[in-house]
Amino acid sequence: MAVPLLDLKAQHGTIRDQVLAAMMPIIDGQTFILGEPVERLEGLVAKLSNTSHAIGCANGTDAILLALRALDVGRNDAVVTTPFTFFATAGAVHNVGARPVFADIDPDTFNISVEAVDEAVRNTPDAKAVIAVDLFGQMAAIDGLRAILPDGMPIIEDAAQSIGASRKVNGKKVMAGEIADIGTFSFFPSKNLGGYGDGGMVVTQSDELDARLRRLRTHGSVKTYFHEEVGYNSRLDTLQAVVLEAKLPHLESWSAARRRNASVYDNAFADLDGVRTPAIDPRNESIYNQYTLRAERRDELQAFLKKRGIGNSIYYPLPLHMQPCFAYLGYEEGDFPESERASKEVVSLPVYPELTDSQRDEVISSVRAFYGR
Ligand SMILES: *Cc1c(COP(=O)(O)O)cnc(C)c1O
Secondary structure, three states, X not given: OOEOOOOHHHHHHHHHHHHHXXXXXXXXXXXXXXXXXXHHHHHHHHHHHOOOEEEEEOOHHHHHHHHHHHOOOOOOOEEEEOOOOOOHHHHHHHHOOOEEXXXXXXXXXXXXXXXXXXXXXXXXXXXXXXXXXXXXXXXXOHHHHHHHOOOOOOEEEEXXXXXXXXXXXXXXXXXXXXXXXXXXXEOOOOOOOOOOOXXXXXXXXXXXXXHHHHHHHEOOEOOOOOEOOOOOEOOOEHHHHHHHHHHHHHHHHHHHHHHHHHHHHHHHHOOOOOEEOOOOOOOEEOOOOOEEEEEOOHHHHHHHHHHOXXXXXXXXXXXXXXXXXXHHHOOOOOOOHHHHXXXXXEEEEOOOOOOOHHHHHXXXXXXXXXXXX
């Protein structure tokens, strides 16, 4: 039995009628850019994230770009972030003219280490902001970062993989995006809340940042054809907004189904010496955008799974400080040992909500078979 890493057709099958019914009035009305459906979705995402504002944009990469611009990060500024993330996190820093400065990860959660950020900020006089990434579905220690960062240094939370994730902070549940200065989401189809194409959103508690972000997403203009600053064309399509609005009520149950799958895997792999199941910080509730093992003989395991038709992927095979495009930053192999070790050990398995019991059993028996169990 083949098991894909992700099965978007299976999900679409469960919501097809709702999604098509939402799309038809937009198509018949020929109103495709922003508009009331985007405002409705912004309200729903702000509510989910416990934030005062949400601003739709073209994709999750632009969401980071807009966040950096809204915080006046640009030339001659450095931004401290993790080298173990999807490329867009650091790509956006480069594209606003700033310089990424990397800080290593916590080996348990794969999220940026508070101690490493502390050290990087102390050693980087031009550090202007920090981008923490909520990797694989669990929140980074935004509260821990806030406690060690100099007053006024903003935190951007790249929550592209973690919409609806939460964390206990001083006994109170906070949502992904809630306690950073700006949170960013992606609606890329493979995220937990995926559109039918690209989409993104920015959230914030600040009225000033909200106004600036809205201006930046429409060429720096508030009044049409009059421009306060140079911004971008980065709007959320109306069609994506109605698709996402139709999908959003399912997000919680989909994330719960991912957690159930993860917990079955955790138990099924507990006796395997060759693998380490994902460590979720006890304060966190993960939405498991990925279920990521650390595995002995990872490359052999991956080839074995592939031969048996079990979908899997390596997120991420080359840390960002070792990417050819960032050679100019002057980093070397060995600079971020935890990120480098993770990139050699990780493999992500199918955890999507529509995974059937027999598919899940097939994944389990394949991993166990590889380790001779
Ligand atoms: C997907 C992703 C992005 C980029 O989102 P797009 O919508 O694809 O531009 C940024 N950061 C992380 C961590 C992501 O996983």
